[in-house]
Amino acid sequence: MPNIKSAKKRVLVTEKKTAENKAVKSALKTQIKKFLAAVNAGDKELATKLYPETVSAIDSAVTKGIIHKNNASNKKAKLAKKLSGLVA
Numbered sequence: 001m002p003n004i005k006s007a008k009k010r011v012l013v014t015e016k017k018t019a020e021n022k023a024v025k026s027a028l029k030t031q032i033k034k035f036l037a038a039v040n041a042g043d044k045e046l047a048t049k050l051y052p053e054t055v056s057a058i059d060s061a062v063t064k065g066i067i068h069k070n071n072a073s074n075k076k077a078k079l080a081k082k083l084s085g086l087v088a
Contacts, residue, residue, distance in 0.1 A: 024066050031057040032075070039082045051083050 002008050035054045038047040055076055062072045 021064075021066055024061055024064055028057050028061050028066070032079070035079060036082070039086050042086065044086055047083055047086055051079065054079060 002011060031050075031054050035047060035050045038050055058067070058072045058075055061067045062069050067075075
């Protein structure tokens with residue numbers, strides 16, 4: 001445990017930031033799972049509705065620095081491919 005006041009503060013701030021980042025990442029994973037569940041169920045209408053929400057969640061995570069932009073691009077491409085395979 002740190003003795004210096006600024007170091008103690010850094011520990012508290014880091015814990016808070018970690019919790020916020022974890023919450024965003026968890027919400028992102030949940031949104032992706034919802035979309036994939038709709039795709040696997042073959043529900044075109046629901047999957048089409050969830051796709052923009054999922055992409056928005058991914059972009060939001062990039063803006064907040066939770067995931068890298070290339071990782072986000074990769075995820076969006078995979079989701080789009082699954083959606084187009086379902087619609088076709």
